[in-house]
Amino acid sequence: MEEKDRRCPRGKLHCFNWLEDIPGGMTDFDIVEVQFKNTRKGFYRNSTNLDLAPGDVVAVEASPGHDIGTVTLTGKLVALQMRRVNVKPDAEIRRVFRKAKPADLDKYEEAKARENDTMIRARKIAESLHLNMKIGDVEYQGDGNKAIFYYIADERVDFRQLIKVLADTFKVRIEMKQIGARQEAGRIGGIGSCGRPLCCASWMTNFVSVGTSAARYQDISLNPQKLAGQCAKLKCCLNFEVDTYVESAKQMPGREIRLETLDNTYYHFKTDIFKKEITYSTDKQIAANLVTIDAARAFEVIEMNHRGEKPESLLREGDEKPGAKGRPIDLASQDDLTRFDKAKKKKRKKKSASATNASAPEPSQQPNQAKAEKPKEQRQPKEVQPPKSESAKTPAAQQGQDAPGERKPRPKNKPKKPQQPDDRKRDAATNDASQQPRQPKEQPSQQPKSQQQSDSRQRPNRIPKAFRENNDTKE
Template sequence: MDYKNMKFKVANGTDRGLCCGGCCRSDHQLNTYDWLADVVNDPDKTDLVEVQFKNTRKGYYHNVNNLQLTKGDTVAVEASPGHDIGVVTLTGRLVALQIKKANLKSADDIKRIYRLAKPVDLDKYEEAKSRENDTMIQSRQIAKDLGLKMKIGDVEYQGDGNKAIFYYIADERVDFRQLIKVLADTFHVRIEMKQIGARQEAGRIGGTGPCGRELCCATWNKNFVSVNTNAARFQDISLNPQKLAGMCGKLKCCLNYEVDNYVEAAKRMPSKEISLHTGDAEYFVFKTDILAGTVTYSTDKNLAANLVTISAERARTVIEMNRRGEKPDVLEEERHRKPADKPIDLLANADLSRFDKNKRPKRQNNNKQKADKREAAAPQNGQQPRKEQPRQREQQPERRKQKPQQRAQEGKNDNNANRPRRENQRRQGSQPGNGQQQK
C-alpha cells in the first residue's frame, strides 16, 4: 500500500473523516482510546454507539439506521422531549464494556440515533448554546430572591432548545419546587435539576492547579474517589490544609495517585518505634525516605544530633543483631563509611604578595623590544644603531626635588644663555647660498 500518496483527514465536529488510530479530539474529556479501531469485519461488533454532550455528560444509543459513523461525527439523537446534538466518541465492541462500567441495567436507557446532524440542526444548537450564560446568571438571581441556599454552577440547553439542565451545588437538602416553576415561566423550557459536588463544579469551570498544569478534573479525570488525610500521612506530607486543598476547596485528587506505591515501599522499611543500639550510643529514627529506602537516625530522641543515614537493609541487620544481644561498633557499614573531611585552607597555595607587584617591568620589556628591533634593522641600512638616550628625568633626578619657582628661574636662565646661539643660526640661514633666495 502506498502510504505516501494517501491523504488522511482528521474528523471534527462538523466534517466527517478518518480518525487517528482510535484517538479523538483533545476537547473530549471523556475520550476512550479505541484499540480495536483497525479491526475489520469484527464478528462481535454491535450497533451501540457512545455519544458525548457538553462537558461530562454522555449517553449510549443504538444505530438502528446502520449509519457509517466514525469518531468525531456530530449526530442527532433521541431525547425526551425532542432531540439532542452530540459527538460520537466510541463505536464497536468497546461500547458494551463502557455500558457495563456505567452500570446501565435498563434497556430503556439506551435510545436511538436519528441521523447525522444537518446544518439546520447545528444552527439551532448554536443558538441554544449562546443562551446558557445569560440563563445561568439570571437563574442565580432568582434562587437568591427565593432565599435558597444553593449555587447554580452551570446550565446546559438541549440541542433543540426545548429543555435546560441546571447544575447546582448545595450543602443541605434544598426544596426547589418553587424554583422550577419560576424558571419554567421565565425561560419557557422544560427544567431539569442536577446536583453536583465541588469537584464536578471545578471540572466544569476549569482552571490551573498549583502544579502549573490544567486541572485533572477538567481534562481527563471524571471518576472521583474519596480522598482522606491518610494518603498524606503515608507519603510523609505535611498536614497543611492550604497545601493539601485544591481549587475546589477539597483535598487534591492527586494525593491518591502514588499512595499505593508508598504503601508497598513502607512495608520494607523498619519500624519507627524500634531504636538501634551500638557500642557507642543509642540511635532513634529521625526521618525516613520511603522511595529511596533510607533511614536517618539521631542520638537524641527529640533533636537532630549526630545524624547518620543508612539503608533499610542495614537497619534491619542491626535490629537482628540487637535481638541476639550483639551491638555493632558503628551504625554505618564499613564500606559506606567516609573519612572525615579535613578543613581546607583556601590560601595555602596562594601568593599573598601578588597585589604588591610593580607594573613598571612591562614598560621596560616594551622598551627592550623596540631597541632590539632598531638594532636588528641598523646593519641593513648601513648605519650605526643610535644609542638610546637616557631620559631627562633619569639624568636630572635632583630637579624633581626642586620647587616650581626654582625650576622656572632655571628655564629663564637657559633661554637667555642660548639666545645668541639662536641669532647666529638665524643669520647664517638667511645668507644666499644656503638654499634660500636673497630679498
C-alpha cells in the same frame, strides 16, 4: 474518514479507537458512544443500522423530546468502555434517531445561545430566595424543551421553590444537577503549580477522594496551602504515586520499632524511600545523635534484639561514622557576590622607549622635577659612592656646577665665612648681630656626610652669649 475525525472533539473525553482497523467494525457492536456538553457522555443503540463514524452529529432519544450530540466511538471498543464505566447489562439503552438535519442544528444553536443569559438570571433568582448555592453553568437540550442547571453548594439546599420560579420564568423543564469543586475547576480550567494544565481540565473524568494519609505516606509536609489545588481541595496528583510508596514502605521496617544497642535506644526519625535508608535518633521528640543505616542493617539489628543481643553500634564495622560524609558543595558560595562591586585597578600602560627618552629632563632642570617626570619603570637604583675629600673634587664641582652623572644637592643658604680672630672686627660683628633680627635657623645640609664633616672642621664655634653681653656693656 479523516474529515470526520477532524470534527470529532479532541478534549479530555476523547478516546483513541485502536480497533478501527480490525475488519467488522460497527457490525460487531451496534452501540455507539455520544458526547454532549460539560463532560456528559451516553451510550445509544444504533437500531436502524445507520452508517455512523466518529464526528457525526446525531439526534438521540431524550425525555422529553430529543437531544443533539456527537459520535465519539463506535465498534467493539464501545463494549470495553461500557465495562469500564460500570454500565449494567440490563440497563435501558436509548436509541439513535437519525443524523442531525439542518433544522435540528439551527434549533440547537438557538437554544445554546440562551444559556448565558439564563445562567445570570437564575443566579439573581437564587440570591433573592436566600439560597446558599452557586449556579455554575446551564445546558439546554437539543430541542430547547429542557434545561439542566449545574450548581455548587457546601450544604444541603432545598431548591423546590427555586425550581418552580425557574420553570415559570423560562417556560422549560428544569433539572438541577449538583457538581463538586473539582468538576467546577475542570470546567473553568487553569495552570497548576507544576506549570502544566490542570489534570481535571485536560484528561481526568472520574474524581476519587483524596485524604491527608496520601501525603503522610509520601512524607510530604502537611501544609494546606501547598497541598490544596485551585478548587480549594487536596490535589488529585497526591493519589498518583501513593500506591508505589505504600509498596516500598512494606520493604522497610516499621516506624514504631525501636533499636537497642549497648549504649542507647534508637527511635525512628525519618525514612528515605528512594535510597531505602532509615535515620534513627536517641530521642523521640528531637533529632539527637542521628544515625543513618540501610534497611538490611536495620533488619539485622531487629533480629539481634529479638534474640536478646545488643550490638555495640548501629553501623557495621568499616562503615562511615555519622557526620563523616562531607556537606554538599554550595556552588553559590564559591564566588563572592560582591565581586562585581569592587573597582577594577587601572593598569598603567607602559610607555615606549622613545617616549621615555623624549621626556627626560635637561641638565638645567631641577633634580626633583626630573625625578617626578621620570617613570617608575626607568628609575635606576641609587649607587652608593665612596666619600671624596676636598682635594679630590673635580673642577666642575669646585665651580658649583654638577658633574655629569652626579646628583645636584638641594639649594641652601651658604654658611658665612669664618671671621678672623681680630678684636676690633669681632666686636663690630657682635654689635651688628645684636642689633639685627635673628636669622631663621638653618636647615640641615643635604650634602653627603663626608662633605658635612669637612665643613664642620672649618666652621668656627659660635661666640658665647656671656662674652657678647660683656662687650656690649663696655661700649
